[in-house]
Amino acid sequence: MKRCLSVLAAVFWISFGALPLVLGDEIILESNGRVKGQIVKETDEYVKILTKYGAVLTYRKDEIREIRREKDIFKQYQEKLRELEYNATAEGYYRLGIWCKERGLRIKAIDAFQVAIQIDGDHRKARYELGYRKWEGKWLPYEEWMEKRGYVLFRGEWVEKKYLPNYMQGLVLVNGKWVSREELQKKAAEEEEEWRLSGTSSASGKKKKGKLTRPSEPWWKKAGPKKRRGYRPVARRYRPPLTSADRRKRAEYIKRQGGWKYWVPSRHYDFFTNIYVDRCKLLGREMDVMFRNFQKLFKYYKPVRAFIVLMYDNQQHFMRATNKGPGVGGFYDGRKIVSFHNRRTHPDQPSTLFHEGTHQFQGMAIPNMFSMQYLKIWMIEGMAVYFEAMKFRRVGKKLKAIYPIPKDRLRHIQMAIRRNSYTPLRELIRMGQPRFGALQYAEAWSLIHYFVNTTKRNRKKFDRYFTLMRDGKGDPVQTFVQIFGDPDKLEQRWKEYVLNLKPKS
Numbered sequence: 001m002k003r004c005l006s007v008l009a010a011v012f013w014i015s016f017g018a019l020p021l022v023l024g025d026e027i028i029l030e031s032n033g034r035v036k037g038q039i040v041k042e043t044d045e046y047v048k049i050l051t052k053y054g055a056v057l058t059y060r061k062d063e064i065r066e067i068r069r070e071k072d073i074f075k076q077y078q079e080k081l082r083e084l085e086y087n088a089t090a091e092g093y094y095r096l097g098i099w100c101k102e103r104g105l106r107i108k109a110i111d112a113f114q115v116a117i118q119i120d121g122d123h124r125k126a127r128y129e130l131g132y133r134k135w136e137g138k139w140l141p142y143e144e145w146m147e148k149r150g151y152v153l154f155r156g157e158w159v160e161k162k163y164l165p166n167y168m169q170g171l172v173l174v175n176g177k178w179v180s181r182e183e184l185q186k187k188a189a190e191e192e193e194e195w196r197l198s199g200t201s202s203a204s205g206k207k208k209k210g211k212l213t214r215p216s217e218p219w220w221k222k223a224g225p226k227k228r229r230g231y232r233p234v235a236r237r238y239r240p241p242l243t244s245a246d247r248r249k250r251a252e253y254i255k256r257q258g259g260w261k262y263w264v265p266s267r268h269y270d271f272f273t274n275i276y277v278d279r280c281k282l283l284g285r286e287m288d289v290m291f292r293n294f295q296k297l298f299k300y301y302k303p304v305r306a307f308i309v310l311m312y313d314n315q316q317h318f319m320r321a322t323n324k325g326p327g328v329g330g331f332y333d334g335r336k337i338v339s340f341h342n343r344r345t346h347p348d349q350p351s352t353l354f355h356e357g358t359h360q361f362q363g364m365a366i367p368n369m370f371s372m373q374y375l376k377i378w379m380i381e382g383m384a385v386y387f388e389a390m391k392f393r394r395v396g397k398k399l400k401a402i403y404p405i406p407k408d409r410l411r412h413i414q415m416a417i418r419r420n421s422y423t424p425l426r427e428l429i430r431m432g433q434p435r436f437g438a439l440q441y442a443e444a445w446s447l448i449h450y451f452v453n454t455t456k457r458n459r460k461k462f463d464r465y466f467t468l469m470r471d472g473k474g475d476p477v478q479t480f481v482q483i484f485g486d487p488d489k490l491e492q493r494w495k496e497y498v499l500n501l502k503p504k505s
């Protein structure tokens with residue numbers, strides 16, 4: 001087994017990167033000063049406002065001439081959309097997309113960019129946002145463009161095709177020379193040793209002043225193929241479960257560090273919260289059921305350490321602590337799930353947890369970070385959507401998961417099929433993240449639903465495909481065609497099935 005490169009750093013799996021906190025409220029003072037930020041509290045006597053520097057300032061009402069509040073983000077979105085309906089321009093939809101992106105409404109952003117290029121196929125900025133690049137006067141999806149330029153995906157990294165044999169032999173390019181991984185590791189160890197002997201290492205316990213300093217990035221860390229731009233999946237190294245004493249210790253530590261009032265453990269999850277302990281208990285029980293279903297699906301039964309779930313009291317706390325925009329309901333960052341209690345602005349809160357919980361399990365049960373790339377985005381997200389729709393039924397004292405058809409997703413894909421605006425399956429199975437919008441989420445869900453719910457044979461095929469991809473075996477597109485046959489023929493059967501689906505009311 002080859003060792004992974006030392007790049008297991010936690011990078012958000014699904015995100016545009018760190019988005020700025022949107023601070024759309026404004027206080028205008030009697031002294032004519034203006035304070036922009038987010039109003040976190042307003043009483044009869046005073047207003048507290050969080051500024052972009054993280055400070056919370058308090059103003060007495062008699063100091064204030066006017067308070068301008070940014071409207072609810074989703075209401076604003078609806079208004080903007082309605083305006084565009086009267087005056088639909090590519091530029092307008094592009095701007096809407098950027099507006100959404102800045103507020104963490106990632107999927108809505110992609111949708112808006114898609115409309116922009118439907119109106120004007122040559123809208124450059126919208127094309128770029130969706131990952132298209134120009135090749136000989138034609139817009140190509142990012143993956144195709146890279147292939148045209150002579151790159152291929154090798155274990156999730158773009159490498160020059162001419163060097164593919166070298167990579168396959170396990171060689172890596174260092175300072176223009178191809179070396180084996182063993183040599184590389186030896187060199188790295190030697191260099192470490194040198195640094196240790198030179199007395200600058202912290203291993204010696206003391207630091208000498210004014211002597212050698214460690215270079216910020218040693219040459220051997222720069223080795224390896226060029227990183228794929230954009231998003232990295234999160235792999236989690238296997239961690240054995242903690243003893244109950246150690247689990248308690250860890251919980252106490254997290255409570256102290258994060259200022260959490262309660263630790264609410266379930267069998268597989270450690271919830272942290274300041275309020276709604278009972279709600280966390282129920283969520284924990286439900287997620288345990290989900291966890292057992294994952295074990296079966298992934299055939300992954302290793303005992304593992306309990307997952308951490310941080311639940312902020314409300315969206316404002318969540319945004320302040322994580323720097324996420326108001327469109328984000330929660331996320332998984334490679335270590336923990338972070339979300340918040342608010343069923344008013346985010347009524348789908350449990351489904352957010354189930355969705356991110358799916359990514360969490362994927363990150364762990366898929367043996368190495370490279371093979372995570374073998375699961376194309378349609379598989380990764382299709383599964384997450386499949387599980388996010390989960391509901392529970394009580395059977396005696398036990399909870400049982402059921403998977404009702406998510407009405408909105410179904411309606412979305414059915415409409416697209418009728419209008420012939422869906423993504424052809426042969427494209428869907430190749431697609432990268434930048435073009436994966438709400439329609440593609442719905443489509444990926446419906447395809448998995450088709451495989452799982454039609455015939456035993458389809459289910460088996462899906463199982464085989466999933467297992468191969470999980471283990472990083474075979475090219476995801478070629479293997480798909482080998483197992484399921486011609487995507488265009490499959491598309492006919494899938495379309496017919498989806499059009500006849502009805503959500504149970």
Ligand SMILES: [Zn+2]
Nearest residue numbers: 014355381384
């Ligand atoms: Zn997702």
